[in-house]
Amino acid sequence: MPEAPEVQTVISTLASQIKDSTIVDVTVYYDKILETEDFVNKIKGQSFLSFSRIGKYLIFTTEKYDFVVHLRMEGKFYIMDTFPKDLKHIHVIFHLDDGRYLCYHDTRKFGRMALYDKVDNKYDCPALKNVGWDVLDDRFNAMYFYNKIHKSNRNLKTALLDQSIQAGIGNIYADEICFMSRLDPRSRCSRLSKKDCEKIVEMTKYIIKGAIKAGGTTIRSYTSSLGVTGLFQLQLHVHTKKDEPCEICHNKIIKTVIASRGTYICTHCQKRK
DNA sequence: AAGTTCCCCTGTTAGC
DNA sequence: TGCTAACAGGGGAACT
Numbered sequence: 001m002p003e004a005p006e007v008q009t010v011i012s013t014l015a016s017q018i019k020d021s022t023i024v025d026v027t028v029y030y031d032k033i034l035e036t037e038d039f040v041n042k043i044k045g046q047s048f049l050s051f052s053r054i055g056k057y058l059i060f061t062t063e064k065y066d067f068v069v070h071l072r073m074e075g076k077f078y079i080m081d082t083f084p085k086d087l088k089h090i091h092v093i094f095h096l097d098d099g100r101y102l103c104y105h106d107t108r109k110f111g112r113m114a115l116y117d118k119v120d121n122k123y124d125c126p127a128l129k130n131v132g133w134d135v136l137d138d139r140f141n142a143m144y145f146y147n148k149i150h151k152s153n154r155n156l157k158t159a160l161l162d163q164s165i166q167a168g169i170g171n172i173y174a175d176e177i178c179f180m181s182r183l184d185p186r187s188r189c190s191r192l193s194k195k196d197c198e199k200i201v202e203m204t205k206y207i208i209k210g211a212i213k214a215g216g217t218t219i220r221s222y223t224s225s226l227g228v229t230g231l232f233q234l235q236l237h238v239h240t241k242k243d244e245p246c247e248i249c250h251n252k253i254i255k256t257v258i259a260s261r262g263t264y265i266c267t268h269c270q271k272r273k
Numbered sequence: 274a275a276g277t278t279c280c281c282c283t284g285t286t287a288g289c
Numbered sequence: 290t291g292c293t294a295a296c297a298g299g300g301g302a303a304c305t
Contacts, residue, residue: 001298032281056299072299074283089283108282110299130301154276163300171298260278261298 001073004056004135004168005211010077011058014102015051017079022047022097030091033104035114035127042115043067043094052122054134055167059122065115068127069104075111078103135168135208142198149189149197156192156200157185157258168208171261175239177204178265184272185263186256191273238264 002010026040034040046062053059060067069075080101084090091109094102104111114127122128132148133140148165159165160174169177178185180203183196192200237247242255246266253266 070299073297106282107284108298110282112300152275158276161299 001170001172002056002071002075003170003173003211004053004208005173005214007053007056007058007071007168008212010071011051011053014048014058014060014077014079018048018096018100018102019051020047020049021100021102023094024097025095027093027095028091029087029093030109032109033091033106033111033113035112036116039113039115054122054128055131055163056170057128057131057167059125061118064118066118066122066125066127067113067115068125069113070111071106072108072110072112074108075104075106078105130164131167132163132165133167135166135204140166140201140204142194142201145201146192146194146197149192152189154189155185155258156183156187156189157261157263159189160185160200160204161259161261166204169204171263172236172239173204173207173211174261175264176207176237178270179238180207182270184265184267184270185258186265187271187273196273238266240264 023043023046026043028034028040042065043062046065046067048060048062050061051059052061056070058069058071060069078084078090080103081099083101084093084103089107090103090105092104092113094104096102104113116125116127119125123131133144145166149159152159156178157174160169160177161171175185177200181196181199183192183200238253241253241264243252245251246253246269249266249268251266251268253264256263256265
C-alpha cells in the first residue's frame with residue numbers, strides 16, 4: 001500500500017516520463033474512480049505541467065486544473081507505448097499526444113481521482129481539505145504534534161495514521177516509527193511528553209526520507225515502459241516480523257490489532273505509556 | 274467535539 | 290480437492 005515515499009517515487013517517475021504531455025482522450029472503464037463531475041471533458045486537451053505530492057496524494061497541475069489522485073491500497077500507473085491488451089483491473093486510460101497511454105490500474109478499485117480548479121497553494125485544494133501538513137513539511141514539528149495530540153485519549157498509532165494531523169504515514173511506517181521511537185503504539189497520546197513527540201517527529205522524518213531515497217535508488221533500475229508502481233525495498237524492523245526476534249533485544253515481536261490494523265510491536269523495547 | 278464503526282472492493286488465506 | 294467465509298486496508302460518511 002503506497003505511503004508517502006512510494007507516492008513520491010511515483011510522482012517523480014511520472015514527472016520525468018510525461019511532463020508536458022497533453023491528454024488527447026480518456027477512456028473510462030469504472031467511473032466510480034472519478035469523484036468530480038465532467039472529468040473527461042474537462043481534462044481533455046490539458047497538459048501535465050507540474051507534479052507534486054502532499055501526504056499520499058498525487059497532484060498533477062495542468063493549465064487549468066489540479067488533477068488529484070489517491071492510490072489507496074493498490075492503485076498504480078503504467079505508461080504503455082501501445083494500447084494495453086489486458087484490461088483487467090485497468091479502470092482509466094489517458095491517451096497522450098505522443099501516442100503513449102497512461103493507464104490507471106487498481107485491483108481493489110479503492111483509488112480515487114478528481115479535478116479541481118487550479119490553486120497556488122495545494123493545501124487549499126478541496127481534495128485536501130481534511131489533510132494536515134505533509135510529514136516532510138517543516139510545519140510538522142514536535143510542538144505542532146504535541147499540541148495536536150496531548151489532550152487526546154486515542155492511542156499513538158491512531159494519531160500517526162490520522163491524515164488530518166500529519167499526512168503520509170500508513171500502516172507500515174506507523175509501526176516502524178513507533179519502534180524507532182521506542183514507544184508502544186498502544187500508548188495513550190495524553191501520556192506522551194514533549195520529548196516523546198520530538199523523538200516521534202524526528203524518527204518519522206528520518207524513516208520517510210530514508211524510504212524515499214531507497215525508492216529513488218530502486219526506480220533507476222526500472223525499464224522505461226514497465227510501469228510506475230512505486231515499489232521499493234526498505235529494511236523493516238518490526239512490521240511483518242511476527243514471532244521473529246527483535247534485532248535489539250531478541251525477544252519475540254508480537255502481532256496485535258490497533259484501529260483494525262495489523263500492528264507489530266517489540267513489547268520489550270517499546271515502552272507503553 | 275472526539276472517537277468509533279461501517280462501507281467500499283477483490284485477491285489471498287483459513288477453515289471445513 | 291473444492292468450496293465458502295474471513296480477512297486486509299485508507300479514508301470518508303454516518304453514528305454515538
